[in-house]
Amino acid sequence: MFLGQTLRAKHFERDALPHLPAVYRTARQLVGVESADDLVQETFLRAWKYFETFDPTTNCRAWLFRILRNVWIGRWRKSRMELPLVDTGGEQIEPYYDWEGEFLREELSADVERALAELPPDYRLAILLADVEDCTYEEIARIMECPIGTVMSRLNRGRRMLAKLIRAHGDAKPSSNQPREFVRRKP
Amino acid sequence: MMDCKNLREVLDLYVDGELSPEATVQAEAHLAECQACRRAADRLQGLRHAVKTAVSQYQPAPQLASRVRKSTVSPWHRRPAWALAVATAALLIVAFAVSAAQLRGAVANTLEAAAFHLDDSRSVVMEGLLLCRDCQLKKEYGYHAMCPLKGHHGTLQAKDGKIWNILDGDASEDLIHNSALLGRTVRIHGRCFRRASSIEVDSYEVL
Numbered sequence: 001m002f003l004g005q006t007l008r009a010k011h012f013e014r015d016a017l018p019h020l021p022a023v024y025r026t027a028r029q030l031v032g033v034e035s036a037d038d039l040v041q042e043t044f045l046r047a048w049k050y051f052e053t054f055d056p057t058t059n060c061r062a063w064l065f066r067i068l069r070n071v072w073i074g075r076w077r078k079s080r081m082e083l084p085l086v087d088t089g090g091e092q093i094e095p096y097y098d099w100e101g102e103f104l105r106e107e108l109s110a111d112v113e114r115a116l117a118e119l120p121p122d123y124r125l126a127i128l129l130a131d132v133e134d135c136t137y138e139e140i141a142r143i144m145e146c147p148i149g150t151v152m153s154r155l156n157r158g159r160r161m162l163a164k165l166i167r168a169h170g171d172a173k174p175s176s177n178q179p180r181e182f183v184r185r186k187p
Numbered sequence: 188m189m190d191c192k193n194l195r196e197v198l199d200l201y202v203d204g205e206l207s208p209e210a211t212v213q214a215e216a217h218l219a220e221c222q223a224c225r226r227a228a229d230r231l232q233g234l235r236h237a238v239k240t241a242v243s244q245y246q247p248a249p250q251l252a253s254r255v256r257k258s259t260v261s262p263w264h265r266r267p268a269w270a271l272a273v274a275t276a277a278l279l280i281v282a283f284a285v286s287a288a289q290l291r292g293a294v295a296n297t298l299e300a301a302a303f304h305l306d307d308s309r310s311v312v313m314e315g316l317l318l319c320r321d322c323q324l325k326k327e328y329g330y331h332a333m334c335p336l337k338g339h340h341g342t343l344q345a346k347d348g349k350i351w352n353i354l355d356g357d358a359s360e361d362l363i364h365n366s367a368l369l370g371r372t373v374r375i376h377g378r379c380f381r382r383a384s385s386i387e388v389d390s391y392e393v394l
Contacts (some may be wrong), residue, residue: 009260020255024247037251041284112241123313130203131238137205156199163234 012051015060016044016123026128029116030072036051045070065143067131108166115165123158130155189217194224202231209322310378313351313386314394315343317368339366343375343386352385359388370394 023043028036047054047067047142116124122144129135129143140151194217200206201214217227270316277287320342324330334340342364343351353359353375361368378387 013260015253017256017260020247020252024251025242025245037248037254040247040251041255044255045258061285074271108237109241109244112237116238116241127238128242129236132242136202137203152199155203159231159234163239166234166237186226 011056012048015054015056015092016047016051016064019061019064019130020044022061022133023068025132026065026125027068027072029113029124029128029185030068031075032117039071040067042071042075045073050149054077058138060134061133062139065133066136066145069125069143096159111166112162114163114169119158119161123154126154127162129157142149189213191217191221191224194221197225198224198228198231202228202235204224219223234338309379310377311386312374312376313343313345314372314374315345315370315375315380316350317341317342317362318350319366319369320350329385338364339369341365343373350384351379352383354380354385354387357389358390362391 006153020040024036024040027039027043043064050067053059073127085123093101118129119127125144129140130137135143137148137151141148144151193202194214197206197210197214201211206214216287218228257274318341319332319339321332321334322332322342323342323344325332328385342353344350353362355363358377363372373391374394375386375388375391379385379391380387
């Protein structure tokens with residue numbers, strides 16, 4: 001029994017624990033910095049509990065993301081803070097989106113984060129899995145328990161919504177190039 | 188050949204590397220010729236990178252990694268219930284043994300203190316084994332005995348195990364310094380000074 005436990009711990013350490021940073025950064029975008037640690041802890045506790053059900057020939061990271069999503073949804077159901085996106089079916093890809101404006105990575109981090117937080121949760125998760133974690137559509141479909149077509153439409157609509165939100169935040173900021181003459185000086 | 192409409196429909200799949208090899212070749216052929224679509228692809232790629240950069244900057248605190256480890260693979264957490272029970276029982280036994288020794292010591296000290304007050308020096312007849320005091324202390328407590336250099340020092344071990352010093356005197360000379368008597372049982376007539384664990388010898392007999 002001890003040997004079995006030791007081996008299980010060894011495999012968990014080898015297969016699951018290295019994905020802690022990926023699970024954390026995703027959790028942080030889902031629930032915010034205050035609750036991210038708890039969500040990660042709960043995810044790994046559940047993963048440890050059901051580790052026997054994990055097939056070592058498959059991708060452990062995708063398995064952990066799936067648990068993360070389930071824990072997150074379970075929490076939402078308890079707290080009823082945020083409605084997850086309900087798939088209505090027949091979501092169409094928007095082909096002629098006008099991709100104008102540059103996305104400068106370094107300057108936009110704060111705007112991107114703010115815009116991500118405003119996306120419907122399932123759009124946000126699909127984008128995080130594809131763009132940050134480089135998951136394939138098939139993996140995302142398994143993690144989010146939906147058809148690949150739904151993944152495609154979530155990414156398509158989510159990215160366009162995200163771009164609009166980033167631009168809206170950027171436009172709302174005062175430009176640093178504004179002339180300073182309008183500043184009233186004391187006589 | 189892909190046109191703009193076809194390409195825009197698969198733009199996300201193209202930047203995500205999800206297009207088939209044939210479709211990728213067609214998409215790239217169109218992008219090579221169409222500046223507007225190329226700009227769209229670049230900007231979608233830019234958004235992808237911007238998201239990655241914004242999100243990847245955060246790392247879990249070392250305390251979180253340690254908490255997760257403790258609650259999963261840490262040995263204490265994953266011990267089966269019976270092992271924990273055995274460990275708890277062992278801990279209780281050790282605790283009891285320690286406290287029993289302390290208890291025994293406390294009782295002995297209390298009795299000794301009571302004896303101090305109740306029992307003044309008095310005449311006694313005491314039987315016991317004559318042993319070398321320093322050798323006995325060496326045997327029991329690891330005391331650095333000087334017997335090989337200075338000779339043995341006789342002492343009386345009573346039947347209850349207590350060791351009594353034999354006070355120097357005319358009658359006690361042999362009991363203290365005659366090594367030939369060591370190991371013999373003797374009966375001492377004299378006076379006992381309990382507080383000093385000592386006996387003054389009036390006479391003795393080897394039994």
